[in-house]
Amino acid sequence: MKKSTFLYSLLLLSAFTSCQKDHPVKVDTTGNKPPVIAAVHDSVSYTVDGKTYMANSYSAYSSGTEQVNQKVIFPDSKxxxxxxxxxxxxxxxxxxxNTISSDGASLQVLFLKKYPKWHKNDGIIYFPALKDLLTQFTIGKYPYAEDFERENSENGIAMVISANGRSYASYSPFDLSRPTQLKPGFQKNSTFEIISFTRVTSGGYNLEAKFSAVVVDGFTEEQKKLENGYLRLYFTPFVAAE
Structure with a gap:
């Protein structure tokens, strides 16, 4: 009886082995490739005085620095x-x-952040390293830098737009030598939110944001409300060498 059981077990094992050879287990050797992310086309839309403006024909990108915590001095008091x-x-x-424009509409948006100057090879490096720069674009809400091009004491967002053939900014058009009618906190009910920031497969980054703002006439400081802003950008940051 034991011998018969042993022979039966061998027959089952042989049949199972034959089945495996006839129908081998399929193994995915290709691996899961990450999805390809393409660069977006720069575009913006926003509404002022009930009219919607759109721009996507021309775009430009630049970066630079300004002084921090500026004040006015008079070398000659007379x-x-x-x-x-x-x-x-x-x-x-x-x-x-980042600048985007079309006939009748344009946006210039600036991402601002204060950095300490740092020295390398006996020179002063004014641009941040990539790991620091990318912190300016993490997903979330950002304040408007209300004193941009005046005291320059605030991090955040600044913008210039066109509407009805005129130029408007999210900050005072007057430099620090002239008084401004704008009170601190005039942008407190405005929003700028980065809702997506992704690395493009071929290099660079896509950014998507929605925003609203108080915008100020470039000559009179008359205020208007910008609403329903939507922005898409592609860029490769200018950074200091590590």
Missing amino acids: NLSNYELVGNPDSVLYFQR
Whole structure:
């Protein structure tokens, strides 16, 4: 009886082995490739005075720095038309500027952040490294830098748009030598939210944002409300060498 059972077990094992050879287990050797992410085409839309503006024909990208915590000084107290703007010597306000335009509509958006100057090879490096720069674009809400191109004390967003043939900005058009009618906090009910930031497969980054703002006439400081803003950008950041 035991011998018969043993022979029966061998027959079952032989049949199972034959079945495996006839129908081998399929193994996926190709691996799962990450999805290809293409660069978006720069575009923007926004509404002012009930009219919607769209721009996507032309785009440009640049970056640079300005002084931080500026103040006005008068070298000659008897000549108040002659003045200088001086700032913190140890810091810079880095900006990335993206411009999009079409006939009748345009947007210039600036991403602003203060950085300490740092030295390398006996020179001063004014641009941040990539790991620092990317913190300016993480998903979330950002304040407007209300004193941009005046004191330059705030991180955040600044923008210039066109509507009805006129230019408007999210900050005062007057430099620090002139008084402004704008009160601190005039952008408190405005929003700028980055809702998507992804690395493009071929290099660079896509950014998507929605926004609203108080925008100010470039000559009179008349205020208007910008609503329903939507922005898409593609860019490769300018950064300092590591």
